Amino acid sequence: MDSLEQNLTQVRIQCQNNGVKLTPLREQVLRIMLQNTQPQSAYEILQSYQNEYNPKAQPMTIYRALNFLEQIDAVHRLSSTRQYIVCDHLGHGHSHHGFTQFLICDECGQLQEIEMEESIWQKLLNEAAAYQFTPNSTAIEIHGLCRQCASSI
Structure with missing residues (x-):
């Protein structure tokens, strides 16, 4: 299993243990972010999501997924640049x-x-x-x- 899949598996387990659901959309957004190690804006993530999964996706869809991923400490929002980045400690049992x-x-x-x-x-x-x-x-x-x-x- 590659590190991307290991990270996704870790987040799935974390969600299951905390009684929250990693929906397919949330997982797809996280997958996009894991594939790009640089900070990305919500609109950059939206563009990738539209190209890869759903050309009709709207910005609010991505913002909701990012908000969920932030709440479970899978991603961080950088206030100064208004970009998002996957947590460096993802998959390491870090809280x-x-x-x-x-x-x-x-x-x-x-x-x-x-x-x-x-x-x-x-x-x-x-x-x-x-x-x-x-x-x-x-x-x-x-x-x-x-x-x-x-x-x-």
Whole structure:
């Protein structure tokens, strides 16, 4: 079994264990995302879905599937770019506890997902609370240049 099928099997099992349904549409959207390792917009995913499965699919169909996949921690939505990416920990029995950082290359679009230490996240929350600020995101997105792009400048 290849890694794509292993990931899909893991998500099916996770859904079954949590009493939610991975419908064919949701699975097809996840399959499209697993086939492309770069972050994608909902409209890019919609275009692939229309080409591969249903030429009449509408944007709301994809957004609903993406929302479900986000809720089960299979994909992440990048706020700064309005794109979606499959979780790096998919299929590894990982569950998110709200401490994720993304390193995003502004040149090539490469993305690295890194689990943040709880103590660092707690320090950030404490600093925000000192200013009576409550974060509504559990991820930090850091933009810059990856090693390869930085070395080519």
